[in-house]
Amino acid sequence: MQADESGGSNGLWSDVAPSDWNDWRWQLRHRITTLETLETLLPLTTEEREGTLLAGKKLALGITPYFFNLINRSDPHCPIRRQVIPRVEETAVAPWELTDPCGEDERMPVPGLVHRYVDRVLFLVTDRCASYCRYCTRSRVVSGVGERQLETDFSAAIEYIRRHAEVRDVLLSGGDPLLLSDERLEHLLAELRAIPHVEILRIGSRVPVFLPQRITPELCAMLKQFHPLWMSIHTNHPREATTEMAAACGRLADAGIPLGNQTVLLRGVNDDPVVMKSLMHKLLVMRVRPYYIYQCDLVRGTDHLRTSVRQGIKIMESLRGHTTGYAVPEYVIDAPGGGGKIPVGPVTVAAHDKQRVLIRNHEGELYEYPERNEECVPCPP
Numbered sequence: 075m076q077a078d079e080s081g082g083s084n085g086l087w088s089d090v091a092p093s094d095w096n097d098w099r100w101q102l103r104h105r106i107t108t109l110e111t112l113e114t115l116l117p118l119t120t121e122e123r124e125g126t127l128l129a130g131k132k133l134a135l136g137i138t139p140y141f142f143n144l145i146n147r148s149d150p151h152c153p154i155r156r157q158v159i160p161r162v163e164e165t166a167v168a169p170w171e172l173t174d175p176c177g178e179d180e181r182m183p184v185p186g187l188v189h190r191y192v193d194r195v196l197f198l199v200t201d202r203c204a205s206y207c208r209y210c211t212r213s214r215v216v217s218g219v220g221e222r223q224l225e226t227d228f229s230a231a232i233e234y235i236r237r238h239a240e241v242r243d244v245l246l247s248g249g250d251p252l253l254l255s256d257e258r259l260e261h262l263l264a265e266l267r268a269i270p271h272v273e274i275l276r277i278g279s280r281v282p283v284f285l286p287q288r289i290t291p292e293l294c295a296m297l298k299q300f301h302p303l304w305m306s307i308h309t310n311h312p313r314e315a316t317t318e319m320a321a322a323c324g325r326l327a328d329a330g331i332p333l334g335n336q337t338v339l340l341r342g343v344n345d346d347p348v349v350m351k352s353l354m355h356k357l358l359v360m361r362v363r364p365y366y367i368y369q370c371d372l373v374r375g376t377d378h379l380r381t382s383v384r385q386g387i388k389i390m391e392s393l394r395g396h397t398t399g400y401a402v403p404e405y406v407i408d409a410p411g412g413g414g415k416i417p418v419g420p421v422t423v424a425a426h427d428k429q430r431v432l433i434r435n436h437e438g439e440l441y442e443y444p445e446r447n448e449e450c451v452p453c454p455p
Contacts, residue, residue, distance in 0.1 A: 085143035086115055095139075098288035102204065102253075106137045112159070115142065119150050125160035132375065134217035135160055136206045141284050144313055153311045153343040156379070158205050164375035170410075173214050173221060175371040177412020184234050186226025190414060194243035195235060198226055199262065203250045204284035209338060209379045211371040211408075216249055224249070228262070236269050245276040245306075252281040252288055256296050263300045275300055278336075280308040286322035294329040306334045306365060310344050315356035327361040334365035337403065339389070345381040347392035354393065354401040364403035369418070372410050383407070383418060391420045395436025 084095050087104075094100045106112050109126045112135070118126070129135045137158045145159075146152040174180075178188045178196070188196035201216050201224035210216055215224040235241050244266050251259060266272055277297075281288045297303055305326060309315065323333055335357050337344065344350050354364045367389070370380040386405050393402045406415040424440055425432040431443045 084139075087139050087143075090139075096287050098285055098290070101138045101140055101285055101287055104139050105205070106139070106142055107135055109135075116145065116147050116155075116159075118159075121162045122150075122159050124162035125164055128162070128165060129160040130219050132164060132219065133160075133206055133208065133210060133213040134219045136203070136217065138204050138285050140287065140318070141205050144316070151342060153340075153349075154313055156342050157207055157209075157310060157340070160208060161378065163378035164208065166377065167374045168372075168377045171372050171374045171377065172410060173374055175211060175373055175410055176408050177410075178212075181412060184227050184230040186224060186228070187231040187234055189234075189238075189241075190412060193240055194245065195241050197231055197235075197244055197246050198224055198248050199228075199246050199251050200224075200249035200253055202248070202253055204253060204281055204288070207280070207338075209340065209370055209373060209376045211373055212249075213373060232265050232269075235266065235272065239271045242271060242273040243276065244272055244274070245278060247278040250279050250281055251277050252279045252285075252293075256293055260296050260299075263297075263303075267300050274302050274304065276304045276306065278306045278308075282307050282319055282322040282326070283309050283314050286316075286318040289322035289325050291325065294325050294331075297326075297331060298329045301330060304332050304334070306336050307362065308336050308338070309353065309357060309362075310337050310340060312349065312352040312356050315353070315360065320360045323360045323362055333360075333362040335362045335403070336366045336368060337364070338368045338370055339381055339386050339405075340370060340379050341381040342379075345385050345389070347389050350389050351393060351397060351401070354397070354403070358398075358401055364401055366415070367403050367405045369405070369407040371408055387418065387420055391436070394420065 084090050087095065106115065109123070112118065112126060126135055141154070141158065144154045181188050181190045183189055186198045188198070190196070201218060203216060206217050214220045215222050235244060263275060266275055326333060337353065339345060344353065357364055367386065369383060369386055370376060390405045405418050407418055408414070409416050422434050423431060424434050428445060428447045430445050433441050433443060435441065
């Protein structure tokens with residue numbers, strides 16, 4: 075089925091009752107996880123078949139029926155297909171690629187908790203996802219077949235946060251936190267919310283994209299207890315912006331949860347200004363604020379999915395000044411080895427001295443703004 079509005083169609087699973095199709099647990103039980111199942115649903119290329127045979131040695135194959143339905147089966151270059159179906163190119167490792175490209179493992183004071191930025195921590199609460207992205211930055215620990223196992227010590231992580239008063243922001247990630255049961259997730263959020271200095275809770279999830287059926291009214295009602303609670307979702311292509319995803323995001327937004335989107339710049343998926351602008355516009359319609367475009371991390375075996383930084387800047391130039399500012403995310407590189415997110419973008423300051431700032435707009439025209447030449451006066455406390 076080709077769609078960016080699936081309208082509730084079961085596609086290849088047309089014989090499945092709507093009550094099953096719309097049950098997130100049914101979707102998880104019937105994920106495509108083997109070469110045999112995949113070949114019954116899709117004519118594979120040689121590269122895909124060889125990649126799937128080897129998938130269990132790096133990152134497991136896993137695709138929900140719902141998301142699989144978005145693949146254009148007649149197009150071997152389908153952007154949905156490229157994201158979730160293994161390819162033999164994953165076995166090629168470039169010299170600059172890393173097992174842990176963001177340097178998370180070296181910044182774990184306790185197992186499963188990353189403390190890289192001063193006032194916030196990353197809490198890895200599961201190693202499972204609804205579907206597995208072939209460019210996953212944590213493929214070393216995600217899906218159960220990576221080079222390492224995720225062994226989060228929940229008690230130690232909670233205690234660490236409790237003892238570090240500088241931590242005001244906790245991001246739950248993994249894997250995907252929304253694969254936890256409502257009860258387990260509620261318990262974890264309640265423990266964190268009980269810590270006085272934790273001001274903000276965040277959840278990073280691709281469930282609204284891979285498994286929108288999981289965003290039930292019951293889940294939203296539970297999450298609503300823990301405001302301020304924010305959610306970052308991960309959408310890469312306009313075809314993912316289905317009616318089901320829109321409904322899921324609507325339920326979250328109606329529960330008062332601000333939604334931001336993180337897009338990974340991927341070759342053959344969204345490395346095109348028209349495609350990217352379309353995605354940003356669709357997200358805004360769904361009340362999702364475009365937040366980041368990430369340059370693809372230097373994950374081992376992902377060179378075939380990376381595009382150039384030059385192309386990323388070109389895409390940013392196609393957005394800035396050519397659409398609403400709400401549709402313009404920040405383009406960042408997560409610096410290899412753990413340097414954190416570094417913004418990258420078009421150069422807008424052409425010259426700067428004590429008298430003036432010479433600035434360039436989206437049309438390439440130069441404007442002068444007079445600089446105020448004075449010593450900085452500290453703000454009052």
